[in-house]
Every structure is written in C-alpha cells, then in structure tokens.
Amino acid sequence: MRVVQVLPALWSGGVERGTVDSAIELAKRGHEAIVVSNGGPLVTHLEDAGVRHIQRPVHRKSPRSFGQIAPMRRLLRELAPDIVHVRSRMPAWITRLARQTLPAPERPALISTFHGMHSVSGYSAIMAKSDHIIAVSDCVRRYVLDNYRVHPDDLTTIQRGVDPAVFYPSVPDERWRQQLEADYPALAGKRIILMPGRLSRWKGQHAFLEAMARVFQREPDCHGLLVGGADPGKQHYEQELRTHARALGVEDQIHFLGPREDMANLYRRATIVCHLSSRPEPFGRTVTEALACGTPVVAYRRGGAAESLKACFPQGLVPPDDVNAVVDRLHHMLRHPPSIAPLPAPFHLESQVDATIAVYGQILARRATGRGP
Template sequence: MTDSTYLNTMISEAATPVLPSLVKADGTPITVLQVVPAMDSGGVERGTLDMAKAIIEAGGKAIVASKGGQLVARLKIAGAEHVELPAHSKNPWTMWRNTGRLAKLIKERGVDIVHARSRAPARPAHRAARKTGVPFVTTVHAPYNIHNRFKRYYNSIMTKGDIVISISEFVSSYIKTNYQVDEGKIRIVHRGMDTDSFSPHTVSAVRVIKLSNSWRLPDGVPLIMLPGRLTRWKGQTVLLEALTHLRDLDLCCALVGSDQGRKGYRDELEKMIVDLDLVGRAFIMDDCDDMPSAYMLSDVVVSASTDPEGFGRVVSEGQAMGRPVVASDHGGAKEQLLPNETGFLFENGDAESCARAIRRALGLNAREREILSLKGQERVQQLFTKKLMCAKTVGVYHELVNAKKPN
C-alpha cells in the first residue's frame, strides 16, 4: 500500500464521535444555557451555534442569552431558544442586573447547566449559577492580556467554572501559569473545523474558477494567501516584508480579510506594497464568502499572527483543505501543525524566517506535496473536527449533571 493510499484510508475511516445523551433518567431533557455577549459572526459565536445544535441532537434543550445578532435566526431554525440580554455590557450596574435576570431565567426554564464563553457575561452568569445552585462551565478561548491587577481580576472569572474548558494545550498552560486553578477542573477541547465544508472533495472546479475570475490574479502564478481581518497583530506586514526575500520566485500574494473600519491600517498596507515594489505581486482582498475555494486557489497558506493565538482557525482550515501551512512558531499553532510534515513554522515576526518557510513549501515536489496534503487532512479529521469538539463538550455537560452539584 502506498503512503497516499494509506493516508486516504485513514481519513475515510476517521471515527465519528458519539454524542453522550443529554436526557435525564425520567426522560426529560437536560437544559443548557450558554451566555455570550452577542450572536454575530465571530468564532465564539459560531461555536455557540454549533453547541446549541449538538445539545439538541443529544436530546437536550438549548438556550442562548445574548444581546442578539445575525446568528440568532440560525439558532431559532436549529430549535434553540434565544433570550435577549445586554450580556455584552461591562457597566457594573448592568452586570449586577444581569445576575438577577439570569437567575430568573435559570429558575423559569429549569436550566441544568450554565456555560459562559466570554468575560463580560461570565461574572453575572457565575453569580446567577451559584445563587440557583446549578453547575457553571467556562470556555477560555485565548491567553488574555494581563496588564495590571484589575485586568487579572477581570480575566479570572473565566477560571471559576466547576469545569474550565480550554481550547488548546497552550491556553491550558496559560491558565495554570497565571491563575490558581485545580488542574483536575481543566478539560482541553480543541476548536473544531467544519470538515464537511472545509474539504478539497466538496469544492467544485466551477467555484474555484468563479473566485479566480473575481480576484483577477495573474494566471499560472503560485498564490500565497494570508486569511484574516486587517489588524496589525495578524502579521500582514511580516508577510509583505517576507515577499521582498522571494523576488527570485514567480508568485503572488493575497491578503484576504476586511479592515472592519481600520482604514488607517489598510492605507498603511497599500503604501507598504508600493514602497516595497510589490505592486502586481501583492493584493488586498476584502472578505471572501467562499473561503474553501480561496484555500483551493492557494499554493501556500500563511498564519503570521504576531500575538500567540489560542487556536488559529487558519492553521487547521489550511490543513483540512490539504494546503501547506506556514505559521508563526508560537501559541496553538505549535500543536495544530506537525512541523515539516503538515506545514512549516517560522520565528515569530521574522520576515526572513517566514520567507524561508514559504520557499520550502513552494519547493515541495508533487509526491511530497501529496503526502503533506493527506497528512494535514488526516490530522484535522482525527483531532480538530466540529463533531469531536461538540462530543467532548457535551461530555462535559454530562459529567457535571451526573456529579454532585456545587454548594
């Protein structure tokens, strides 16, 4: 059996995780209340929607409390209940009032578990859970900055869960290093990819051609892509500087993402492209509504974040799409990517190191690229799928419901 046949078999035979039941002994559903600031389009919000669907699939009842947003309609279609609450507010008086609102909601809906996914709503959610005697879960999505005592106190609420979910080993290490948390309370649940959408087998040639025509990139030239909103810590400037060390190669680069109102930074990047003589080689694209096709267009995917990410979606999405990934050597990327097997790491913020990694990725021969592609897909299928994330989180709920409730 060839390497590629073996790896294809491994991918196709990846086990589908089973959701534990969220039904009580008397047949009634276990009710889970997730509390988030809003239900817009970010990673936390999408994870909340995914979990609401999983709760319902496991036989439970899903409620989400937030200030609202564009994903509320999808919550309702999935069969979840949305309760509008100013959960985004950091105003002390509003947060205090939210405690009472949440306690009332818990009692009226018979909530069995409260799950806070962000700092602002976590404190009133914690008080309400303790007031009503139901288990409290938190998910820590990132290594929060600690500038002073107040910031440390503000962040600490995310470590007060009866179980604290960490989205990576890196975030788990951050929690244990900076806060007094019993290791027995921490559960690592990696953020999950939608491998039904992010799969090279589900993207048609028509979609790829359509996007290619829309972007009007040079024909037949390898594409380096950095997906991510235009904000400085995402490292777009590092990649542009790296391109100056690759002038001997025929390639082009796409920075894909919205500036979200950061016009000054976008203007800086456009000026940088001119100043570094990268016009015709580097392009800024706005948000793309077909990212799987964007990955298929790419020859190398870059994650150049200068601040360590708890779990960068780009790293896993790129691997899921079978693309070589070049990423900063810190944060969650170090556990998502297998160096020299599914991608390449470079020294954080170092443009020359980034250029060397890109050169290695572009230098793969056809067989090396195929093996790397299949290993990347296998890794995501085994460790970083949405189904696995949901099953592990439902397992946390199941564990808490069957344990003695906190005093």
C-alpha cells in the first residue's frame, strides 16, 4: 500500500511521535509511507528511516489554510495513494475538500484518527467524516459515539503502541548516566521522581511541585525532574513554575530539563514517573513508555491515561486532583518498590500497526467490491 499521513507539524507530542512510529513501521513492512506536515525536528527521524516527508503549510487554524486545498489536490493526484490518514482537524478539512474535487476513481480511502477529545463543534466534526475512524482509547471512542453521528462499526479503538526496541527494562546506559550527572551534579546518588510532558497548565506540573515539596520532607534523597518544553508563545509558564518551586522552598531539588530525545534512559533512571493532568487525556503515552522500561507510574484515575494504567499497573492509580493521595502513593512506592509486569500486547507498536493495517485492508476491500465509500 501507499499510505499518506497528514498532520500539522512534527515537533513533539503523542500525535507526532505516533505518526512517525507508524510511518517507520509501515516502511519496515514493505509499504510506501509518506508524511505531509509543516515540518519540525522529528522529520529527521523519518528521513533516517527512509520515509519521505513532504512539507506543506497545513498547520494554521485559519481560513487562509483553505488556500492549501488546490495544492493538496495536486499532491494527491501526483502521489495516487491508496490510503490518506488524517490526524488533526485542519489537515482533515484540507485533505477532505481536496479529495472531493478528484474524480471518484482517483479518490483514495480516507481514514481519520481521533487523538483527542476536541471541543464539540462543526470544525471538529470533520474528523468524523471519513471512510473509517480510529480512536486511541475507549474513552475517546465513547466521546465520538456520544457526540457525532457515527455508526459503531465505522469506529475502531486502537491503543497507541510502544516500540519494545526502544523502551524495555534495563539500567540506563552508563555513559549516558555519567553525562547526565555531569550536567546536573545534584542528581548523583538521588532517587528520581520524573514528570514528563510539555509544560502546559493542564498537564499538572503545579500539582507535581506541591507533591514534591511534601515528599522531600520525608524522603530527602529524592529529586524531581520536569521534562518537556513549553508550547510556542507560552514560555512564561516555565518561569511561573520556577517561581512556584522557589516559593515552596524546593528550587534546589527540582530541575527543568526541557525537551529531550533520551526519554528511554530517563524512564530507566527514574524511581517513579508521575502523570497528573488536570483534565482527561485521550491516551497518556508516558504511562506506557515508563512501564515498558520497568518503572512504576502514579497517575490520576482520569481519561485514557487511567485506562492504560488500569490495564497495565492499576496500583498506580489515585483519585483525580488528590495531591494527598499522590504523596501517600509515592511514599509507599519509595519504601516498597513494586514489580512491573511486561506491557500487555495491545500496547505494543507492532499490535498498533497490525490493527491499523487491518483497518486499511478492510476499507480497501470494501471499495474494491463496491460496498464501500
């Protein structure tokens, strides 16, 4: 198959990394994988794996983006893909409108993935107007069925998969550890409590700092790490967090590492990973990545992250927004380190790609027999 995936850009985040992982895995299996986006640092990952990237300005949430319909139409005619897989709303609008202007025999199958629970609106509804829809968790599936006119047979849940070639139980690479401690000497000999995720108010970094201030009182050999960068135009939030850490008196026991490319080693170096988002996340990739590396996770019982943790490590769940429960669970795990079972098969990248290819094949077979759109 020739599969084109379209998304806004390739900077960081679960949508972007999932797209890259899927494209690389499709290419490994002999399919032709192409990604269309406005570009970003993750493009090099695609190119290193031999996956073609085509840069187009499909990222702006603006009426001006509809000027990309004609260029997208030309691109679809040139590439003649079997499948076009859209992963975000504006790219979905551009792609669907471009596809509609093609002669019927030239129109590729259109697949969409709901990576999130967007505000319910006509703008968001475009994600439900495809030949088949993929939801990244059961809570996202419920959201789609509750809010859009979608037949259950046209909607498939496919959990986001972790690549076991990257995330697996091990000790951190020794040279990596030495370099980390050279860069951050305060980490030497410390137990690390890790909070991965972009710096955004709803991601729960304030709650993490509040919990750490209390954990450090009883566990002074612990250190907190915040990993992730701020969204464009929101760099002030990092300064707000630093100010809050200083007010709590923990600025010397907290480090901000920014965006990193060495997450597997950071998970392995961590004693515990936290996931404390203040609103439901559609999936929560950091949960399964950490567990795949053999590191326990403490997370609120909320959204897709809780769904993943319930299936893989239920003892890490705590009531939503209950910082007291977070602190108690951290203390317990620090004193009684839990064992982590291997990640269940549905959360492996191989299973994700198997299921996605099955959806592609099902839709293409329906079209070939004249039973599909």
